[in-house]
Structure formats: C-alpha cells, structure tokens
Amino acid sequence: MEGLLDFVLRDILTRVGGVEKCVSEFIRITHSLMSEKALLRTVPELAHGARTFAGVPVWPQLLGSDAVCLAENAARLAEMGAPGIDLNFGCPAKVVNRHGGGAALLQDPEVLRAIVAAVRAAVPASIPVTAKMRLGFNDDSLALDCARALEAGGAAEIVVHARTKAQGYRPPAYWDRVADVREAVRVPVVVNGEIWSVEDAQAAVAQSGCHIVMLGRGIVARPALARSVLAAMGTVPGSIAQPGGDWSWKELGPLMHAFWQIATTHLEKKQQAGRVKQWLNLLRRHYPEAQTAFDEMRTLVKPSDVEDWMRTGIPQP
Template sequence: MLLLAPMEGLLDFSLRDMLTRVGGIDRCVSEFIRVTDRVLPDRVFTRVMPELLSGSRTPAGVPVRAQLLGSDPAVLADNAAALARLQPAGIDLNFGCPAKTVNRHRGGAVLLDEPELVHAIVAAVRRAVPAAMPVSAKMRLGHRDRSKMVENAQAIAAAGASELVVHARTKTDGYRPPAHWHEIARIRESMAIPVVANGEIWTADDARRCREASGCDALMLGRGMVTDPGLALAVRSPHQPAVPWRQIEPLLLHYWHRIAGHVVPRHRAGRLKQWLNLLRRRFAEAQALYDAVRCINEPARVEQLLLSLRSAPQDHFHQASSPPISVSETTW
C-alpha cells in the first residue's frame, strides 16, 4: 500500500491529479480542513477537496480521504458528520502538522502532549460517521520529544481508528534528517491496526530501508513523490526503468491549466516554480526549465514557455544552472 501525503500550499488537488496520473499510488489524503468553532458549509469541504464532487477520486481513479484538523472533539465530530454526507473515501485526523501558527491555535502536533484529548477526538469522530466509513489519523513521534509516542498511538487505536500514519520525527525535529524509522517499529508492535510509515522516502532504496527499519509494508510518500513522480512505481518495481522526463514534461502544461481554475494569476507562476524546484532535484531538464522560468511571473509568458516544450529539441532549455535552493514545503 502506497499513500500520497498532503503538502499544504503545494500538493493540492491539482498536483494530486498529476501525480496519480503517473501511477503507483493507492490512496491520497487531502490537505487539512481547519475546524474551529462551527460546522463548515459544503463549499469549504469541496474547495479543499473537489474530488468530493466526483466520487472522492482523482481523475485517474485514486480514492482520496478528507483530512480534518482541530482540537474540539464535539465540533470535529459535527464537521465529520457533515463531511461524511459528501461520501469521502474516509476521514483522516491531523495530529502531525508542525506549523507554529497551527500549533499556537491548538492544532496538529501540539495535541500529542495530550493523549487523552487525542483519544477523545478520534472517538468522537468515529461515533459521528457511518460505521463503514474509515477513520484514520496521522501523527508525529511527539511534540517536543518521543516520550508519549506509544501512548498517543494506542489512544488513537483504542478510540476506533482503522489505520495510523506515523511521520518519523517530532515537531521539534521539523524536517531535518534523519527520519527515525526504527521508532515506528515500537509503535507498530504495540497495536493491532495497520501502521503506515512516513518521512524521508526519496528513493526506492529509502523505501526498502524504511520498511526494514519500521516493519511497515505500507508507506506514505510526500516530498519524494513530488520530486520524482515515478517514485511510487519505482518502489513497486525497483528493477524497472525509471519514469523518464519525457513522460513528466507534458504534465507541467496540464498542471498549469489546472491551477488556472483556482489560483489567482499573480500566484500561478509561483506554484509552478514550487513544483519545478522539487523536480530539479531529480531531473536535469527540470533544472533547465526552472532557470528559464525563474524570473518570469506573467501568466501569458509562462504558458508560452510551456507550450514551446511541445516542439522544442531536447536541449532547448539547457543553460547555466542556478544554485540549488532549500526545499521548505511542508508535508502534513
């Protein structure tokens, strides 16, 4: 089982569409839907997860679970019940987001300091939705340390969750390597529900080592999948040829047209650059294209450049490469 992680601000429904077209992903999770003090209208759910309007599946047919984030068990339960009427492929609960703004408002990884509250949230949501609808959760190893990781995992399982994804770092660890896959093994051994390992899986070899260290067969892929859209296929068949750039390149124009429907013009070039920034870690051609588009912000010029890829020779965009920059996108 290979899952596609949500990445707030990057891996939204448009990029889910592109990556699931490549293949290898069994299920996706939406970006979190923030719940505060009231039941959200349907339009909020469908704005974050428009797949709700098409059978809770991406255009490639991959099911998507909707993720909720909040700290009030009763309000989360009410929102889960409202969301369940839209028939998502399941409801996921976020106990892993490390963002300071989210944590400051008692959301995400900060809740791992309160296993009793974690249990209450999962239990309330489980009671609120139909028995046949899966309820899962994602957590980190802890907030500041790992002292409560097993207690939190057991609280989630005891509350009725059918699956748990564990990102193998604490909130304090952020996204600094390494991911502590061996700690996931301790969680997996303490409970009966399926556990999915997540964190620092960039290659098929990383996936193999993660499985060995964690004991988990199921994995969630995040930044590694955005960097190499063929990663899921490579994990499934490590000896098969890698997905080449010529199969990835047409998706860029599809992606551009997809985001045009929901991203305001002044931000569209930035979204494309975010993806190219990750792709260039894997593909030299993406580095060349990133260099070509880096200083362009006008949508018409970006589209003209992407359209020119259709007839451009292989080395059309090869030029002096800019230095690598850090990857700061967040997987939640």
Template sequence: MAILLAPMEGLLDFVLRDILTRVGGVDRCVSEFIRVSNTLLPDQVFIRVVPELLNGGRTFAGVPVAAQLLGSDPVCLAENAARLAALGPHGIDLNFGCPAKTVNRHGGGAALLDEPELLLAIVAAVRRAVPKTMPVSAKMRLGVHDDSRALECALALEGGGASELVVHARTRADAYRPPAYWERIADIRAVVNIPVVANGEIWNVQDALRCREESGCDSLMLGRGMVTNPGLALAIRAAMAGPDASPAPWGNVRPDSSLTTSPALYPIINWQVLLPFIAEFWRLVCARLDRRKQAGRLKQWLNFLRHHHPEAERAYMALRTLSEPAAIGQWLALQ
C-alpha cells in the first residue's frame, strides 16, 4: 500500500505539504498544478510552486514530490515537462481532474475528459520529452457530465505511456459533492495494466477501508481528509497493520521529524501533539509567504481542522478577527 498526498490548488501547497509529511504516514506527494499555456516557463516558476526541487525533490521529511502540469497543448506541455524534469522532481504528473470553471473554460483539467484522443497525445508527447527513468503519471475524474467515457479515457492515458493513474471517483459535474463512486475505479482497474490509485471522499479509516474494498486499489490518495485530520495516514496504516503490530513510540514525534518509516501502528494524533506542528506551519507561513496572505492561510487550515479537532474551533474563533502576524504569533506562543 502507498498513501499519496493530493494536490489542492490554493490549499495544499508546499508549506502544508511540508507539515503534513512531517506528521508522517505519507509515501509520496503531488504538487498543485503548474499552468502551461503557450509559453516555455522559466525555472523560477516551477520552483515557486515546487520549492522542494531545491531539496532533491523531497519535502523536509524526505517524502518525494511529483510536479503536476496542467494544460491542453501537447507540444507546449512536452517542452515544459522537459525543462521541469531537468530540475529533478520525482515524477511528472498531468492534471485531467481539476473541475474549476476558470480552468475548464480554457481547455484544461477535467474538460479534456471529453477528448480521449487528446489525452493520449498529451501523455505520449510528455513521455517522449522526459528521460525514460522519470515517471509520468496522470490524474483523472470519471468524466465531464457523466462517466460514460471513463474507461476510454483511462485506456487513452495508459496508451500514451502513463506509468500510474490516480482516479478521483466523481465527474466534473459532481465537483466535490458526496458520494464518490469508488466501484467505478474497479471498472477502470479491470481494463488497464498500470497501477491505479483511488481518490475521493476518504475522510476517516472506515472510508479508507471501504474505498479499498470497493475500488480494489491497494493505494490511496488523501486530500481534504488529511488536511482536516493530519493523523489520517497514520491511522489508516495502523488499521492495515492489524492488532498485532507493535506501536510506535510517541517520544520522537516532533515538527522536525517524521514517522513515515516508523512501525505501522500509531496512536491518534490529538490536539496537544498537533499544536507544535501548527506553530511550525505558522513559522513557515511567515517566513515564506507574502504578509497579506499569512493570517488567511492559518485561518484556512484551522477552519478545516475544527471539523475533526474541537479545540481548533476555539483557536479559529480566537484568531478570526486578528490579521497582524505579531498578535497571532503571540496567541500561539501561549498555547
């Protein structure tokens, strides 16, 4: 089993990737998309979205990161993929799943699922443009308005040379509304001969177990569930390991370390364990993001966390009206 951390534009950026992979349990990450549109991007654009490229393509905790490209022009995507590959990501991922209207209106993301022949052309062009040792993967939804072409799209992506396929088990029209149709991922697995990763509506261990059963996938990609509960990947691993696995010691859990390679059974990450990670998140936000965005980023994460951690509700309410970094930092220091 592999657990992947999903790309989420405007939320799961390099800062939150850093923190969540320090918590542990994640095997691989995919960056949020880098939009490619009729130009060859300079290196600094790739590095701005994926600063892990300056760290051997890995997060601080040592978790490899694949860089994701979004676009619809095979030639332009191939040229950019070649330049990006030279910077050393742990793979090139292609976005055919984003449901955002602004993206789809310009012929990107899930809108391409109505054109399987273009999917094949894009993947094939990128595959030819990067070294043979560089993995090229793709993420898709089940379709645009319905899932009638899901198998055709999956076969096109495999035919173009994708080495792995992540399937978000909803259509573009479904957006993020539950449920996710995990059983349709099983249909895709039945027709392709490459690894398939299941994604969508995995909020807890029970969801993960049902998703694996219904999709037939060993590997999962976690998105909002991991943002809401940073201990989710560890909890899933504990469930998979079974009751006879040896528990991991809690004494070595710090924001500057990771449990990724520790034994398989982990206690629940409670609020007191999580607080140092939140403080480290805030430190990184202040060090690496524009001042005008800093307070909003912390509140954004707390807004997710309060759905799983009751204590996050108090933190969110206490910080909701604060915008000065000094005042926010002072509040966090007192926790």
C-alpha cells in the first residue's frame, strides 16, 4: 500500500508475529530499467537478505503496463535477491489507471497474460511470480477471465481484492465472489479486502473458500491482527514479541516507540511527524486511546516536538 506500508511499518508489524510474508509498496515501472539504488529505496530489505528484522520475507511488487520493461526490472530484482516478484493489477488510484497501470489492466485479460508471461520468463524458475487483482474495473464481468489469464501467464498465486476499481475501498467486500475466482483456477487464491477483525477474517475464509488471507489497512489499525487470526484458528507461530491474541494500548506502546526510533533514523525530517499521525489515524479505528493521542499531536511538525510528546503521549517500554 503506497505511502503506508513502507519498510518502517513492515519492520514494526512483523515483529508482532503471525505474518508469513510481506509485499512491498508498488514500484512504478514506466520505460526504464531502474538502478539498484532506486529499487533499494522502496525495498531496503533487499540489502539484508530480503527479510525484515523479524525474518519475514519481503517480495518486491511491480506496477506498470510495459511487459518488456517490467520483465527487465523483475530480472534485476531477482539478481538482487528477491525471493519472489509480485505484480500489481489492483491499484485503483486515478493517476495510475490513467496511465494504463493497476486495475485499468483488468479490462484486457490478454494484456495481463502477456505481462505475467514476460516476467515469468525473465526470472529464474526458482523465484515465484504472483499477482494481485481486483474483481474488475467498472464491474466484475471479466473477473474469471482475468484470473485465468494470470494463471496462463505463469502466476503461482493470485491475490484477489474483493471489490472492483469502481467500488474502491467502500464496504462491503464481496468475499463470496472470490470463491468463483478460486474455482476458476488451479493455483492458490488469497482473499483480501475489508478484513479488520478476527471475525472478518473468518467470514472471508468461509465465504471465499480460501485458506490464505492478505491483510492491509486492517493490520495497521490492529497490529496483532495476524496473530489473533491464527490464534483463533488454533495456530500461532513463533514471534520475537508476545504470544497470540489482541494487544492492549499499553502493550502497543513499545512498538510505537520502536517505530519512532526507526522513522527518525531512516526517514527525512519532514516525513517523520506525518508518519506518526498517519499510523495513529488508523489505530484509532480500534484503540480509543489513539484518538486522544492523535488529537494531542496533530498540530506537531518538528521532530523534537514529537519526541517530547512521545515521552508522555505513548506508554513507555
């Protein structure tokens, strides 16, 4: 998710546990082969075994419509150690769609097939190529054709955001429609969209028939969501943090202080306060205390002021 789930939040959220793999923010590919330096700006984990601090693999995600150029950049990422390549056919942003990228490509299944095939041919067979799609652009009439095209091109897994581009992020998500996609292909299908709670995840799995869930805004708003989901299903993997189950605001405090430390170390000063506000904005969906914290620091801009506020505004480790 561009501008939200960057390497800072990937680091922090995977410390909680329950996450099997991460997909990077999309890397917009136009008509050039990007330098390693440019690719590392979006996926700095490539310099450290393509894993977060907690050891979770990070797959670079590419967005674009030029099959040849996407393939060249995918090959470079493979050389840099990417464990897999993900292709974005789901972004609903107008600026992306206007240039023929993201969800706009769902209007032509043959183009989807050609892009995936080009990328698949460009990277070693040992590196999976996966794809994320929505149910469609204006409607879902081509959903099954698009999924079949992705499979035909060589996608090893398909993530389906259970809404069309036209539906954006407005609830509900149509998880039952993902079941139709799952039945149309032989590769694994992952359900995504409007999963904010354990109950949402259970409903998404039940209605889609999928056994894998992708979390986006939901895990930002509720950092222990992946662990809570697995705990509800009876499986909790190891973690460098705490056992399964939801976290209180107090328990979340150390995570937020770690977030601030990483942000002040790796982000430009003009970005730092905004990133805290951005995270608090989503956290207040689940934590009432986050609303108070957001109100207290919403006017702060200087990192030094945020630093002072963090000492009293966020529970100390």
